[in-house]
Amino acid sequence: LYELREERTMTPQVFTNLLSNILYEKRFGPYFAEPVVAGLDEKGSPYLATMDLIGAIETTKDFVVSGTCDGNLYGMCETLYKPDLGKEELFETLAQALLASVDRDALSGWGGVVHIITKEGVMSRELKGRQD
């Protein structure tokens, strides 16, 4: 509807706001989802945001995490992150952070998917992890 009315694609900031409103609508019977938003805005700069299950937004410049092993992920990302990594390096960093974190969580695992978003497009790769 937005795209029909505005005749342009939604920027990540607007999308994050929309998502937050949708979640807060269900304040007293929430969706059990804690989303993470990642994208490039109209100028091409990266945008990251996360929300809790009732839509409280947090935007950061470095990384956002969410899930049953979020403690593990915070530890991994905090240590491995460096600003201004290249595409391949960022993929490696993300993959290591994800795999190491989910291996220490009984409720997560069975592989992973990494999407690297650039102006040219989205590069998606599947990770093979421990199948337990």
Added chain:
Amino acid sequence: RRKISSKKLQSRNQTPTSPNPHATTMTSFLSATAAVRSRNGEKCLPIHNSEGGATISVSFDGQNLAIGTGKYPTASYHDDVGIDHGITQAPWERRFSPYEFNGGTTLAISGKDYAVVAADTRLSSGYEILSRNISKLHPLTEKCVLGSAGCKTDVDQLRSVLDIKMKVYAHNHRKPMATPSVAQMLGNTLYYKRFFPYYAFNVLAGVDSEGKGAVYSYDAIGSFERTPFSASGSGQSFLIPLMDNVISHKNRLDEKRDLEAEEVVEIVKDAFITAGERDIYTGDAVEIMIIRSDGIQKELFQLKAD
């Protein structure tokens, strides 16, 4: 105590007596949530009124339900927390917890001929910092160090007990205890208090009799295992996956190589910077010890004090 004869009920509440002689009458203070249960005939004795004194008096004699008849004071003898200390009616007990979490994170890593053990130096209680300079590492022998996070009083007591047992051992065997023996003794000492445990999350680090690095992980009741590394305390979830990746080389395709003690110390410092950022109970400084067959080296590394 819950059974009150219908005669008594009559005089107090002026409600008609129940024709059923087997009816039990119940009078009690009930919080809103327990009121429904009581109305349905379930016996319930509230132990802690966590709803802060919003009580109603309910009496049910099997036939008639009298609510809030106003004969008994509601919340007037309660203190700020809304708990009646047994003065008025029911013996409300305040839940006393013998445990308190004083915070902290410990990390130990074993190497070829050394072991590194580190712990932050912050002591906290709730949101308050009690001290920025308390050591969580305790050398048990020249070759073995115990690091413990958890409840400080339990940790101190555990250490006293271990020190005494080790003195007795040294006296009987005419030599200091070897690290694997210390590990076993700590496990046994913890299990001794299986049904009222020491609130201590331990890591034991040292060199064994062959000179190789040894690290043992424990749970609160004495289950232990020799592992390449161990992290425990409030920041353990931030540190363990990192150690899996960097020390055990999991999910990595490049070749694993033995790390030098100095490299491991740098990794430990990075790890504690991370834990200090993301865990409120970890910070101030990290005390790092490198244990080798010829002695123990110490270092104090400053962290953010926020």
